[in-house]
Amino acid sequence: MSAPRPDSQRPGAPAEAGLAVTAARAFARHRDGDTDAMGDLVDELTPLLWHTARSQGADPATAEDVVQTTWLRLVEHTTDISDGQAVLQWLLMTTRREAWRSVRRGRRTVPHEPWEEPTSRDATAPPRALDPVTATEDADVARAVWQHVEALPARCQQLLRLVAYVDRPDYAVVSAALGIPVGSIGPTRGRCLAKLRMALLSDPTWEVTA
Amino acid sequence: MTAPHDEDLLAEKPIDADDERALRLVRAHLDLLDPVPADLAERVKFAMTVASLEAEVAHLMSDALELTAVRTTEYDRATTVTFESGSLSIMVTLEAGERSAITLRGWVTAPGAEVELRERSRSSVTVADDEGRFVFDGVERGTVNLVIRLHDEPGARPVITPGIEL
The missing domain is CATH 2.60.40 (Immunoglobulin-like)
Structure with missing residues (x-):
């Protein structure tokens, strides 16, 4: 009758290893025939890919399509990707390219920044006031930090938006996938974080709470 | 105001706890502003x-x-x-x-x-x-x-x- 396969153990990658390493491991498991591996990868990386698509100017519906298309392309190209370490970068670059294409042929003729959209765009979104984060004083600082990010050049906004979703070991991968030369962010702070830091240093909201 | 070369100096220094805090706050703000669809x-x-x-x-x-x-x-x-x-x-x-x-x-x-x-x-x-x-x-x-x-x-x-x- 039914013959359940044993639950596969998720090899909890150490946090400091970063997403690139986690992704490489999951991809290796997938190629070895572990049917859960890809699902784990999807859970792990979908938020980052969502923000990649959004930071390229895709509206929410387009961003969903872009993320889905990217993952389907990974299934198609499983055998073409020889280096598992490159999976994260492959996913980021594919998402970015798909988003860019979709935005160009989409309704909008001028790419726009996602944060320029009216806040009422999603009627199904939970009311923001109910989120616990808004109840903390951190929320005020978060808003202030975000305003500074928005004042940075577009490339820096894209980069910081994604860097916020990865750990330090992945910064170089993210910057490479965005076409910002590796080394401009990484062990050192890099241009974009330096610009943000300059802005924060002259902001009393930040000074008081830091 | 700070001179442009201060930015160069800041750029070459290692990422510190304040940078990480700023990035955490950016993330918290984006989670509210632009949540990933739940499903x-x-x-x-x-x-x-x-x-x-x-x-x-x-x-x-x-x-x-x-x-x-x-x-x-x-x-x-x-x-x-x-x-x-x-x-x-x-x-x-x-x-x-x-x-x-x-x-x-x-x-x-x-x-x-x-x-x-x-x-x-x-x-x-x-x-x-x-x-x-x-x-x-x-x-x-x-x-x-x-x-x-x-x-x-x-x-x-x-x-x-x-x-x-x-």
């Missing part, structure tokens, strides 16, 4: 499964028809769901089993078909009997899919149901 990852996984199996997706015909009137707990009920594809129909009845586990009884218009139950992190396979009936016991709550394979018909694509919420 996006699940939909992606389903699309990937369909693609990798080259499966035909069966369509939901009827949903959440409650068969029993007696309901002592929220799990103490049976629900019947019907799916149809170009080649077959699948009927599924869910019953509360021991503890919170569920018994999934099904019937498919293809006796002898291989029936796979895909749960979150495992899958089980059985074969429909001569009348097309099959049973899975001890199914955990969550979203499951059924994949039906007709090994008697060479070239037939597998049929997959959309996610069934248990």
Whole structure:
């Protein structure tokens, strides 16, 4: 009758290893025939890919399509990707390219920044006031930090938006996938974080709470 | 104001705790401003499964028809769901089993078909009997899919149901 396969153990990658390493491991498991591996990868990386698509100017519906298309392309190209370490970068670059294409042929003729959209765009979104984060004083600082990010050049906004979703070991991968030369962010702070830091240093909201 | 070369100096210094705090706050703010759709990852996984199996997706015909009137707990009920594809129909009845586990009884218009139950992190396979009936016991709550394979018909694509919420 039914013959359940044993639950596969998720090899909890150490946090400091970063997403690139986690992704490489999951991809290796997938190629070895572990049917859960890809699902784990999807859970792990979908938020980052969502923000990649959004930071390229895709509206929410387009961003969903872009993320889905990217993952389907990974299934198609499983055998073409020889280096598992490159999976994260492959996913980021594919998402970015798909988003860019979709935005160009989409309704909008001028790419726009996602944060320029009216806040009422999603009627199904939970009311923001109910989120616990808004109840903390951190929320005020978060808003202030975000305003500074928005004042940075577009490339820096894209980069910081994604860097916020990865750990330090992945910064170089993210910057490479965005076409910002590796080394401009990484062990050192890099241009974009330096610009943000300059802005924060002259902001009393930040000074008081830091 | 700070001179431009201060930015150069800052850029060459290592990332510190303040940078990480700023990035954490950016993330917290984006989580509010631009949340990832809650079911996006699940939909992606389903699309990937369909693609990798080259499966035909069966369509939901009827949903959440409650068969029993007696309901002592929220799990103490049976629900019947019907799916149809170009080649077959699948009927599924869910019953509360021991503890919170569920018994999934099904019937498919293809006796002898291989029936796979895909749960979150495992899958089980059985074969429909001569009348097309099959049973899975001890199914955990969550979203499951059924994949039906007709090994008697060479070239037939597998049929997959959309996610069934248990």
